[in-house]
Amino acid sequence: MDEEYVLMKGNEALAEAAIRAGVDGYFGYPITPQSEVMEYLTAAKPWERTGMVVFQAESEVAAINMLYGGAGAGKKVMTSSSSPGISLMQEGLSYIAGAELPVVVVNVVRGGPGLGTIQPSQSDYFQATKGGGHGDYHLLVLAPSSVQEMADFIEDAFELAFKYRNPVMILSDGAIGQMMEKVKFKPQKTRRSDDELPGWATTGKTPDRERNIITSLDLDPYRQERFNIHLQEKYRKMEAEEVRYETFRTEDAEYLLVAYGTSSRICQKSVQLAREEGIKVGLLRPITLYPFPKEPVAQLATQVKGMLSVEMSAGQMVEDVRLAANGRIPVEHFGRMGGVIPAPEEIVEALKQKIIGG
Amino acid sequence: MAELDLKDIIAEENVVYKKTKVLTDKPMHYCPGCGHSTLHRIIAEVIEEMGIQEKTIGIAPVGCAVFMYDYIDVDSQEAAHGRAPALATAIKRLLPDRYVFTYQGDGDLAAIGTAETIHACNRGENITMFFVNNGIYGMTGGQMAPTTLEGMRTSTTPYGRDYHLMGHPIKMTDLVAQLPGTYYVTRQAVHTPNYVRKTKKAVRKAFEYQALGKGVSFVEVVSNCNSGWKMPPVQAVKWLDENMLPYYPLGDIKVPQD
Amino acid sequence: MTEEIIIAGFGGQGVLSMGKILCYSGVMQGKEVSWMPSYGPEMRGGTANVTVIISDERISSPILNAFDSAIILNQQSMDKFEPKVKPGGILLYDPNGITRHPEREDISIYRCNGAEEAARMGAIRSFNMLMLGAFLKIKPIVGMDNVLKGLKKSLPERYHNLIPQNEKALQRGMEIVQEVKKVEG
Numbered sequence: 093m094d095e096e097y098v099l100m101k102g103n104e105a106l107a108e109a110a111i112r113a114g115v116d117g118y119f120g121y122p123i124t125p126q127s128e129v130m131e132y133l134t135a136a137k138p139w140e141r142t143g144m145v146v147f148q149a150e151s152e153v154a155a156i157n158m159l160y161g162g163a164g165a166g167k168k169v170m171t172s173s174s175s176p177g178i179s180l181m182q183e184g185l186s187y188i189a190g191a192e193l194p195v196v197v198v199n200v201v202r203g204g205p206g207l208g209t210i211q212p213s214q215s216d217y218f219q220a221t222k223g224g225g226h227g228d229y230h231l232l233v234l235a236p237s238s239v240q241e242m243a244d245f246i247e248d249a250f251e252l253a254f255k256y257r258n259p260v261m262i263l264s265d266g267a268i269g270q271m272m273e274k275v276k277f278k279p280q281k282t283r284r285s286d287d288e289l290p291g292w293a294t295t296g297k298t299p300d301r302e303r304n305i306i307t308s309l310d311l312d313p314y315r316q317e318r319f320n321i322h323l324q325e326k327y328r329k330m331e332a333e334e335v336r337y338e339t340f341r342t343e344d345a346e347y348l349l350v351a352y353g354t355s356s357r358i359c360q361k362s363v364q365l366a367r368e369e370g371i372k373v374g375l376l377r378p379i380t381l382y383p384f385p386k387e388p389v390a391q392l393a394t395q396v397k398g399m400l401s402v403e404m405s406a407g408q409m410v411e412d413v414r415l416a417a418n419g420r421i422p423v424e425h426f427g428r429m430g431g432v433i434p435a436p437e438e439i440v441e442a443l444k445q446k447i448i449g450g
Numbered sequence: 451m452a453e454l455d456l457k458d459i460i461a462e463e464n465v466v467y468k469k470t471k472v473l474t475d476k477p478m479h480y481c482p483g484c485g486h487s488t489l490h491r492i493i494a495e496v497i498e499e500m501g502i503q504e505k506t507i508g509i510a511p512v513g514c515a516v517f518m519y520d521y522i523d524v525d526s527q528e529a530a531h532g533r534a535p536a537l538a539t540a541i542k543r544l545l546p547d548r549y550v551f552t553y554q555g556d557g558d559l560a561a562i563g564t565a566e567t568i569h570a571c572n573r574g575e576n577i578t579m580f581f582v583n584n585g586i587y588g589m590t591g592g593q594m595a596p597t598t599l600e601g602m603r604t605s606t607t608p609y610g611r612d613y614h615l616m617g618h619p620i621k622m623t624d625l626v627a628q629l630p631g632t633y634y635v636t637r638q639a640v641h642t643p644n645y646v647r648k649t650k651k652a653v654r655k656a657f658e659y660q661a662l663g664k665g666v667s668f669v670e671v672v673s674n675c676n677s678g679w680k681m682p683p684v685q686a687v688k689w690l691d692e693n694m695l696p697y698y699p700l701g702d703i704k705v706p707q708d
Numbered sequence: 709m710t711e712e713i714i715i716a717g718f719g720g721q722g723v724l725s726m727g728k729i730l731c732y733s734g735v736m737q738g739k740e741v742s743w744m745p746s747y748g749p750e751m752r753g754g755t756a757n758v759t760v761i762i763s764d765e766r767i768s769s770p771i772l773n774a775f776d777s778a779i780i781l782n783q784q785s786m787d788k789f790e791p792k793v794k795p796g797g798i799l800l801y802d803p804n805g806i807t808r809h810p811e812r813e814d815i816s817i818y819r820c821n822g823a824e825e826a827a828r829m830g831a832i833r834s835f836n837m838l839m840l841g842a843f844l845k846i847k848p849i850v851g852m853d854n855v856l857k858g859l860k861k862s863l864p865e866r867y868h869n870l871i872p873q874n875e876k877a878l879q880r881g882m883e884i885v886q887e888v889k890k891v892e893g
Contacts, residue, residue, distance in 0.1 A: 099732045099741065099861070117544055145543050150569035154536040157529065157566070161537030164527045165507070167544045187530050271770050272728065272743035274735045286545065294525035294541070296505045296548055305519045307510075307528035360768030435773035 097274040102242040102264065103128035105275045106172065106198060109243035111138040113250060114281035116167035117145040119158040121177060124210040125266040126200035129172045142283050152177040156184030156197070163193035164306035166293025168250050168284070172198035174266070175216050176207060178224075185259055186225030189323075190308025194253035196246065197231075198262040200269040203404075203431035211431025212266030212354060217408035220263045221382040228320055230327050231261040232334065233381040235352040239273035247278070252334065254290070256326055263381060265404070267354040267433065327383075336379035337388055341367070345374030347447055348392050350413050351402040352378050354433065359402050361436035366443065373443065381409070389416035398422040398447035402439055405429060422447060472498045474523050483683030485673030486515055486582060488640040489649070493551070493580065494522050496653045506549040507541055509534040513555035514588040532563025535570035538577045549660055551578040556597040557587050560622040567626065574631025574665035578656045581623065581668065584675040585694060592678035596620045599697055604678070619697065623670040627704040633665035635704035639672045639695070641687045648700075659706065672698045709764050711849050712772050714789050716757035717781025722836030725862065726779070727758035730840060733850040733858030734762040742770040755784050762849055779843055781822075783807055796891060800843050810888075817888040818846055825884055826877065833870075834877035841881025852878070 100108070107129045110118060120130045130148060138144035149155035155171045162169035173181065178199045188195055199220065203213035220233045232252050234245045242264060249260040289295055297303040310316045341363055342348065351359040356377040366373040376392060378385050393399070398421050401410035407425035414423045426442035428434045458464060472494035480487045497503050503524055510518040512531035519526030529537045534552035542550040559567050559581050570577065586604055587593040593606040597619050601610040611619075627635040634656060638649040649671060656667035672694050674686040681689060713730070717723045727743050734741040744759040759775075761767050778789045780801040786808065793799050795814040803809070804823040820842035826835040837859075844855065859874055 097735050099728065099735050099743070117540060119540060145540075147540075147543065149536070150565055153533070154539075154566055154569065157533035157536035158540035160529070160533070161509070161527060161540035162544050164537070165541045165544055167540075169540065169544075183530055184533070191528070267744065267771065270745055272731060272741075273767075273770075274741055294507045294527055295545060296503075296507065297523065297525045298504050303519070303523055304525045305528070306526070307519065309516065309528055354771070357767075358769040358771060361772075362769075364768065433771045435771070436769050437773055 096276050098277075099272050100239060100275050101128055101270055101272050102236075102239045102268040103172075103200065103270070104132045105239045105243040106246060106262075107132035107136070108277060109246040110170060111136060111142060111144060112277055112280050113247040114142065114168065114283040115144055115170055115246070115250070116283055117147065117158075117162045117169040118171065119147045119149050119155045119162070119169065120171050121149050121152045121155050121173065123174045123177045125202060125212070125269050126172050126174050126198070128269070129198070142280070144283065152180040153184065156181035156188070159195045159197070160184060160188050160191065160193060163188065163195045164191065164294050166289030166295060168194075170196040170198065170246075172200065174200045174202045175204050175213070178216065178219070182219070182225035185231065186223075186227050186229065187308050188259045189225075189229035189231070190227060191306050192257040193259065193306065194250070194257050195259045196249040196253055196262065197259060198264060201263065201265040203429065209431040210266065212404065212433060213429070213431055214265055214353060214355060214404040215406070215408070215429065216263065217381065217403065217405060220261050221384070221412075229323060230330075230382050231259050232256065232330055232383070233261045233263050234336075235263045235379060235381050236268060237353050237356050237377065239268065239271060239275045242268060243275050243277060256330060258326065263353070265354050266431075331383040334380055335383050335385045335387070337385040338377050338379060339388070340375040340377065342374030342376065342392060344372055345392075345395065346372040346397050347374070347443060348396045348399045349373060349375045349402055349439070349443070350378070350389065350399055350409070351375065352381060352409065355402045355404055358434060358436050359439060362439040362443070365436055366440045369440075371440075371443070371448065378409075384412045384416070386412075386416040389413055390418065393417040393420040396421065398424070400439075400443050400447050401425045402434065402442075403427045404433060470495045470498045472503055472523050474521055476520050478521055479517060480514065481677045483674065483676050483686065484514070485584065485640045485671060488646060489580065489582060489671050489673075490518065490521050492640070492646065492650045492653050493553075496650065496657055497522075497524065500654070500657055502549050502657065505547065506551070507545070509537050509550070509552040511552070511554040511558040512589075513558050515553050515555060515582065516589065518553050532558050532561070533566055534558070535563065535566040535575070535577070535579065539570055539573070539575050542575060542577050546576070549578070549657060551580060551657070553580045554582070555588070556581070556583045556585065556595040556622075560620050561596045567622065568629070571626040571666045571668065572629045572631045574633070576660055576663045576665065578660050578667045579669070580653075581670045582673050583670055583698065584673040584678065585619070586675045586678035588675045588678045592675075592680070597622070599693055621698065623668065623703060626666070626668055631665045632668055632704055633662075634659050634667040634706055636668070636702045637670040637672060637698060637700050639690070639700055641674055641690055645700070664706070670698070672700065709849070711762045711777065711847065712775050713760040713762075713777045713779065714757060714772075714775045714792070715760060715779040716755065716785030716789055719756040721756070721781050722833070723756045723781065724758050726836040726840050727760045729837075729855070729858050729862045730760050730850070731762070731858070732861045733855040736854035736857040736861070737850050739763060739850075740765060740767050742767045744770040755782070757785065757789075777843070777847060779839055781839065786810065798846060800839070800846060800885070802839060814891060816890045818842065818885055819888055820881060820885045822881065825880060829877065829880065831873050831877060834874050837874045837877035838881035838884075841878035842885035844878070845882040845885050
């Protein structure tokens with residue numbers, strides 16, 4: 093037995109990890125299936141333990157703009173929501189990307205479009221990885237596939253957010269949010285003091301420096317273009333340095349499943365089932381969805397005969413898989429939509445029909 | 451009487467007015483006669499006089515005052531349209547010993563940002579909110595604002611605002627005064643020297659009260675928009691007196707009770 | 709060892725908490741566990757189910773279409789999950805309110821009059837612990853010492869006074885479970 097492990101929902105683990113990571117402020121608005129995050133935080137009263145602010149905003153629109161304000165003041169601030177709420181936050185995220193502010197946003201995805209369903213889905217991949225709001229920008233996107241990663245990715249996300257001064261999204265889904273697994277937490281980190289805040293933050297202009305201005309506005313097209321070039325350089329650096337993925341039984345694989353988050357867990361089972369039938373299948377699981385692991389997919393495209401992108405969507409990530417495979421081999425998609433979770437057996441069947449038989 | 455030469459004129463003891471150092475040297479982009487520049491100066495003067503420049507964070511709106519941070523020399527953030535109270539809420543809660551103020555126009559505060567305004571006021575955030583009401587969208591070229599008077603012509607109400615179609619001009623300041631979270635609510639103007647003096651007193655109180663931690667201080671400034679109203683400055687000031695002030699009467703609406 | 713279990717019944721029968729206690733017992737025994745509920749409005753008074761996996765290895769899919777064991781507490785769940793028990797697997801059910809009893813020939817079937825017994829004991833809220841006791845009698849995948857630890861971990865402290873009653877229910881479930889039919893697993 094192991095006393096250090098606790099059994100928790102993904103949403104709860106995320107909340108506890110946020111407290112322990114020394115987050116300064118959480119600003120949110122209730123929405124299923126992620127309301128446990130704020131419920132856990134308000135019950136845990138971290139303001140008594142660490143001074144962390146926990147705040148229920150009047151809307152997701154207000155919450156994301158509270159992140160803008162808090163991050164502009166140099167603080168570690170985060171929110172969590174689910175798909176419809178994240179759509180409401182897109183304007184704010186564009187401003188945050190444009191003002192180069194480090195924030196962490198968690199999307200516990202549910203099926204859409206519209207009010208859709210409260211069941212898990214992965215249909216927000218495009219929104220998360222391609223920008224989501226207006227303008228040329230990217231979020232750095234991490235996709236956890238376990239309760240432990242819901243906890244671990246919080247600290248990683250803040251590190252990346254401050255390293256790049258860029259919004260980071262943790263793209264989870266209703267299954268991981270609601271699922272319980274055992275989880276081990278890191279020890280409590282001390283929150284940064286006001287003296288340790290970054291130099292660019294609006295903390296009050298002191299005589300030794302110019303005033304700090306947090307804005308995304310520059311009406312001069314040439315300066316605005318230079319700024320955009322700077323953003324693009326930042327994204328290229330992320331693509332070079334921050335790609336994360338893991339592989340499962342790819343060494344001898346003749347076929348490859350590509351899946352993230354909940355789908356990647358189901359696909360591990362599919363790999364086992366297929367191999368019991370003698371089909372040599374492996375799995376590549378992107379952990380960063382932006383930057384997407386193009387190189388490893390391109391590498392495997394020289395080894396396997398075909399790839400199946402498995403997503404709880406109509407097929408979004410498959411476009412990135414195809415771009416990376418670059419026409420070398422067939423790349424197809426299999427998915428269920430609207431909150432339906434594919435069964436491991438269905439995926440094996442789809443692999444046989446779409447790739448092996450095809 | 452001896453004539454003054456340049457040296458005498460610039461001598462310290464002969465100075466009757468000088469620009470506060472909390473205003474930058476950047477020439478303002480506001481139209482001649484616009485109330486924004488006056489209110490900027492008043493806010494900057496109060497910040498200097500209170501000695502709180504190092505502790506003040508300003509939130510600029512979307513609207514004509516979008517470049518407020520170019521003129522008032524304090525750490526500043528530029529908010530999305532209507533969201534300044536949300537930014538201010540977070541900043542003040544994360545840095546509670548700072549002075550945080552928002553500066554918003556009527557489209558920003560009373561249309562698109564209504565929810566943020568009402569809820570920040572209702573929660574009693576310890577912030578100061580400045581609300582410039584000129585009854586029109588100035589920056590986008592003179593469209594109807596929520597505060598546009600009945601019958602007033604704008605580029606989107608070319609035959610005059612008809613309340614059957616567009617509803618009534620909203621009295622946001624009277625509205626927020628009803629909320630328990632506001633501590634000090636006043637309506638002022640800046641188009642005459644006397645009003646400027648009164649507004650400065652109100653601005654000073656609005657900052658001083660922030661230190662008490664008792665809720666929102668809310669200062670509306672009824673102003674003119676010569677360009678949007680399509681009037682020369684003198685006529686605009688007269689029109690303001692005759693039309694705006696009867697509907698938006700000046701004076702304190704809520705004063706501290708203790 | 710990997711045991712893939714579905715627990716299904718009405719919301720309010722303690723389906724989700726039974727799964728949680730079983731999982732926590734697994735954690736106490738050093739196992740890998742996952743608890744994947746159905747969630748949302750259907751929980752509120754409607755049907756509720758939870759997939760519990762307890763394993764010696766890292767768990768792949770927390771969501772399954774076939775189960776080693778099913779613990780069935782109402783007719784809808786019987787209809788839905790009886791066909792999803794793997795051949796050679798186990799189905800445990802409470803006959804209370806069941807109109808169509810399980811028919812599969814290729815699985816082992818057990819019944820436990822849990823609701824009736826819980827009412828007789830004057831502890832209807834311990835119904836789920838009776839059923840869990842019955843299950844652990846058939847499939848002792850976690851030791852009773854760890855079940856008690858799991859129970860303690862799962863219950864908020866204000867309910868710790870209920871632990872003796874729950875322990876009694878677990879024991880009683882083990883005693884009253886009946887074998888209907890056994891096939892070699």
